[in-house]
Amino acid sequence: MLRMPHTIRLRTDMFARAAKLAGFRSDYGLAKAMDVNRSTVARVGSGELQPGPAFIGGALVALAPMRFDDLFEVVPASTPTADHPKERQGSADQHTRHRTVHDLAGRPELRRTGLASPPRSHLA
Template sequence: MAYTVRLRKDKFVAGALSFGYLSVYSMAKAMKVQRSTVKRVLDGELQPGSVFIASALTAFEVEFD
């Protein structure tokens, strides 16, 4: 069985804003990924991969087990 991870854009953006990341650039910098990667994920052009997810969890200080 295959599983798909989908980004809840509204929750992601709300979390980013709560940490003071007001732009795609500031989100990408905090996540240590390319700005284009964040933009493409937010635009739905790219599914978030493991690096993106791990980077977001780290930048937003979320624990994941």
């Protein structure tokens, strides 16, 4: 039996929504909180670069209480993901595995941290 290598892919839509809900307004602010370069956030977000250990760990710390499965997925290395439009192969199974922010809003730990609702403007 031939085994395919696997890789970790960023769930770009969820990552972007979680960052926005956590109050990050730019890649720079998010990258600083993750302790990675701004270009790394942009390149992983665009699908140009696969997330490495520093990116994954930084994302889980900066976007806590988000969990690994909320932000990332393990896929066969040659299989495109639904989150990357230029690589999309359109599988209904891919779409059903992706959680939405609406689904996550029901989690009590997100309500306590404010991730279940949009960040409040500090100007108001």
